Each structure stands twice: as structure tokens, then as C-alpha cells.
Amino acid sequence: MPEVIIPIGPQHPALKEPVNFRVIADGEKIVRIELDLSYNHRGIEKAAEQRNFIRVLPLLERVCGICSHSHATVFAKGVEQLMQLEVPPRAQYIRTIIAELERIHSHLLWLGVAAHEIGFNTLFMWTWRDREAVQDILEEMSGNRVHYGMNEVGGVRRDLNPSQVKAALSRLPHLEERIAKYVEMVERQKTMLVRFRDVGKLTKDEALKYGTVGPTARASGVDYDVRKDDPYLVYADAPWNVVTDTNGDVYGRTRVRIGELAESIKIVRFCLENLPAGNIRVNAPKTAPKGEVLSRYEAPRGELVHFIRTNGTDRVERVDIRTPTLANWTSVAVGLVNQNLADIPVIVAAIDPCLSCTSRLTVVDNGKRKTTVVSFDELRRKNLSNNEEARP
């Protein structure tokens, strides 16, 4: 079978991580798609077995740059459950504030990248500019724009003083106004309605069968959300709703994410206004008793799972990380069958991959025996030209 390998070359900076998938195509239609994740494999799970509970958190935070607080929190939560520690309420509130701010900045990032995929670059610039407001709040609270380092086993490492809380609350109205604009836009903007409709459609049964998680699943009507199913942190007390949609296509996923933006702002406001007094941490023992826990968390992209096993020492025996993008991959592989090659950028961007497909794309053409070199950028340009009339 003739194979085509695309030369490397990072495309537009908007496409982040390199991942390779082999697309077996018959002319323009996709027959099968296979995944290769070795570009990013660093060996973190093995290294985590050799670091104690203090040193392992910065390593786990850096599994992913966008959901770094998610990884740190889910691990700390799991170990605290094994050690049977009662984390003070103030720490839970602070963790929730950072978690929801992370969700907001992640969804805004996604909105910009998805807009870029359909050629709507203005929206790309707007959303990333609004992200900066969120980054400012996070920097005031934690000292860094990414990789906040707020967590430790037993609580949080930094407290919020009243002036920080006031500064954060003062930035929220601007964000709420921008989010309301995006909510209105997704209902009315013709570009999005045309380009996202009926692309990458997943029915509710398919979403469940393929193990899809997160906004991708909720757009198909599946109402699983770890924050409601297995409440942790402050989600049982804060007033918020799970956002679902019935469209099941990329448009549905856009609506779910924008809806979640509005819900997250509500949670942040609730937590900031009702921050309880008290300690921010309890002293954690150096070693954890022998045990096993399955710790789950709703990261911006979906359900993140850490399976942690301890053996009585000061380090874990095993931490098995399952990221939401890996869970959603099966739905992409299935959802892309019989679609056009040119639709790949939009469909893959719609699951909000934390390994964004970029440079490497191998196209194997079943029918003609010739090699065609197709780069991701060309696919996107083809995508855009196929839909000329939708350009703003």
C-alpha cells in the first residue's frame, strides 16, 4: 500500500503538541485512522514511583500545561484519601477557585483554536486577549501564569489575603460580560453555525459505547460529570448545573463549552464571596498506608483518572494516569471514518485534544498507487476553501 509521510515542520504556532496519526484513505474519504503517541512520551509514571510526595507534585503538574492544576489536585486528593486526612474547608475553596479559573482559561483557549481552524481569526485574537484577564487573576494568587504549584498533600501552599480576593472579584464583571457576548455569538454567528454543524456527529449511544468523556460526551446528551457524580472539593455546595446539549456535533460541543464558561464564573464568584476562615493545610504524614484508590476529577477536557497504589513508604508504588484525550480518541477514530480528509482539523480540534494534531499526518491511499504529501496546513486551507461562503 503506498504510504505518504508528511515532512515535519510545525505549522501555525496555534497547533501545539506533535502527534502522529496514520490516515488510511480511499481518495478523499477516510477509511481508518491510527494513533502514535510516542512524540510526547516522557516516562513520567515511572519517575513518579521514585519521588516522594513533595517532589512528585511538580512533576505531575507538568504532564500537561493547560490542565496542570487538575493533575496535581487529583493526585493530592487520592493520597489524602489513602492517608485519611481531612483537608480544611478554606483549602478546598481555594483549590476550587483555581480549578474553575483553569477551566475558564482552557475553554477560552479552545474557542480561539477552534475559531482559527475555521479561519475566524478575529475570534482567536479576542478569546486569547480575554484569557489574559484570567491569567492576571491566577498570577496574583499563585505567582505564575501556568503551573501554579498551589497544591500539596494536606492542603494548599499559599493563602489568599483579602486584597487578593477583592482584586479577583473586581476582574470578574469584565469576564462575565465577555462570556455573555460569546454565549450570544454562538447562537447567532453564521460562520460557526455553518462550519460546525453536522461535522463529527456522535449519537448518545456511540458516545457511551466509545467511552467518551467531558464536553465531547455532554454534547451528545450524556450527562456524566464527575463534579456531580462523585462530588469533591466544593462542587456539592456551589450553585451550578451540568451543561448538556443534544446536537452531538462540533456545534454542540461549542455550545457546551461556552455554557460551562458561564457556570464556572458562577462557581468562582460563589467561592470568592464565601471563602471560609481557617487553616489552609493540615500536617500530612511522611508515609502513606498501604492501599489503593481510584481518584477522579473533571478536567477541562473531561474525566481525568489517577489510579494510585501505595505501599507504606513515602512514595507511591504505582500511579496510572488516564487523560481525557486518550479516552476521547476512540470516538475520533470512529467519527472520522467516511468523512473527508479536509474535515480532520475541525473534528480533531473539537475534542479539544491536549495533544493537538499538527505536523505529522501519514495518508495511505488505498485506491491510487501514488504518494501525495499533504500537510496539516494544506488540509486546513482546503477546508476553508471548501466553505468559501462561510467566511466572515
Next chain:
Amino acid sequence: MAASLSQRLVNWARQKSPWITIFNSGACNACDIEIIACLMPHFDLERFGILARGSPRHADILIVTGPVTLKQASRLRRVWEQIPDPKYVIAMGACGADGGVFHGLYHVMQRVEDVIPVDVYIAGCPPRPDEIINGVVTCLDLLAKDAQHGGKKWREMREVEITEMDIKKGELTP
């Protein structure tokens, strides 16, 4: 050495409008997102004339993020070879310097320096956009200094000379 008019024009264009290309060698993405945030209206790298281009053949500066995973090492090398001279390499963050948190892991080469020669290191995990702009401007200063003396060879030979002098004086052990 006085440069010809055309050479001076080319040098001026390179300094005033360098084009960069970004290579992610297996990073956690935080550095890449900070670079993209640099290009967005808030920090706006493009007002300095810096354009981020996809193809290495058009670039002056290569920015490498991430500890180089074993899979990406040969590809990084190939991309670097495709960039026409004079080329400059910026290694971003703690990962670029010595692997960062990923030092010693089984699927990384750890140092960008082991794969391609590096000119500028930017510290941070991830570096802030202002620090990235500072790093790129430092690289441009290097570019200007090298251009005055006819190219990068001058700087590399100077480094060898300085090292040998320090060894003779006893300040550095060979």
C-alpha cells in the same frame, strides 16, 4: 571588516524583522502556549517585526520547547539542518537547559544542547511572555554583533580563545 552595501542591507533586514519557527520536542505545552500568548494582542511580538512561520526554510531563529524526547531528537536535528545560515537557536525554559523536571527520565534526551548547538537560553517554567521577548531581543543583539564581524564563526572562535586563556590562567580546569 567593512561589509558591502548589499550585505549591510541584508543584516539590517534580519535584525529588524527576524522570522521564527517553533519546534515542540515533546513538551507539556505550557511554553508553547506562552509563545502563542506573545503573539496575541496583549504582548504582541509582531510589532517588533517578528513573524512566526511554519516552515523552517524561512526562519532565522528556531525556538525549541520541551526536553527532547527520543522520538523527536532526529526530527529536531533534521529541522535544524533545513534552516539556512545564519541560524540561531533559543532553548526555552528549564526543559531546554537540562531537562527540567524530566531530568533522567527514560524517554528523553534531556538537553537540547546534545542535539543542536544553542545560542540563547531562556529561564522559567514556563518563562513569562516578557521573558520570552527579552530572550528574542538578546538573540537579535547576538545577531547584530555577529553580523558586524562577518558571521557566527567569529563568536565561536572567540569562545574557544577565551576558554583557552582561562585554562592558561588557571581559572578553568580543562
Next chain:
Amino acid sequence: MTDRLALDFVAAAMRDYGPAGQAGPGRIRIATTPDKIQEAIRVCQGALQCDRLITISSADNGTTLELIYHLTGPHRTILSLSISLPRDAPKTPTLSDILPPAGIYERQIHDLLGIVFLGHPGLKRIVLNEEWPENEFPLRKDWKPGPDTWYGGIREGRT
């Protein structure tokens, strides 16, 4: 959302496959064997109404390798079915035909721990690079990088 499953109910449904025990709030653990795992999963999908696979966790216990399948459903209880495999020839039937997402988790476990999933449509490399030697499984407890083995990367010097 329906009511959480009670331990007795699950233990009764799974009694042909292995003992069930409460492993934490909302999680029930059942230890079974590789020859019964496919049937056990089918019972979970049927009588116990589990409609999605959360993940397949793997661990190296020293003497054996262990695989744990976590399933859940509208009742929000997590059922963890675990099997133990011998270290020298770990083989188990694949579950990718009855649980489609298992395909990708099994590929990853095969790469890192060396467990062979019989009947899997394509157990190719997914997380390790193509030059990684065939019989080295990094996540096993007794694995250390050999000083003379080539694992990938580049050989030639940098300039």
C-alpha cells in the same frame, strides 16, 4: 442517575466470577481470572447496567502483573474487576470487541508492561519510539536502562 449498587447485589451477580468487596466509598472490587473476564464484563454490562469503561489500570505487583478494569453506569458506582497474570508469559483475551475503548488502553499497556492481549486487532507501538528494543518493558519494577542498549535518539554528535 439511579441509586448506588449495594455490595450484596453485586456480590450475588458476580459470585461465579470471584469475591466482591467494598474498596472505598462508591467503588466495589471483584477479583477474577483471565478466562472468566470476558463473561464477567458482559454481566456487568447487562445485569449490573454498566454502560461505560472508565479506564484499564495496570500495576506490577512484584510476582505478578495485575490488570484492573473500571466500569461505571447511571448508578454511579464504580466496579473494578481485577485479574492477575504471571510475569513470564502474561496473556489475556482482548476486550476491544465488547468494549471499544479498551483497544487503545491495551496497546499502551502492551508497550509499557508487555502484557499480550490475544485477539487484539493491532498491538503496535503507541507510546515508545520505533527504535525501542522489543523485550524491554519500562514500567516493570525490575527494569533499568541498560548501559549499552540503544533506545532511540540520535547517535551522531551535535555539530
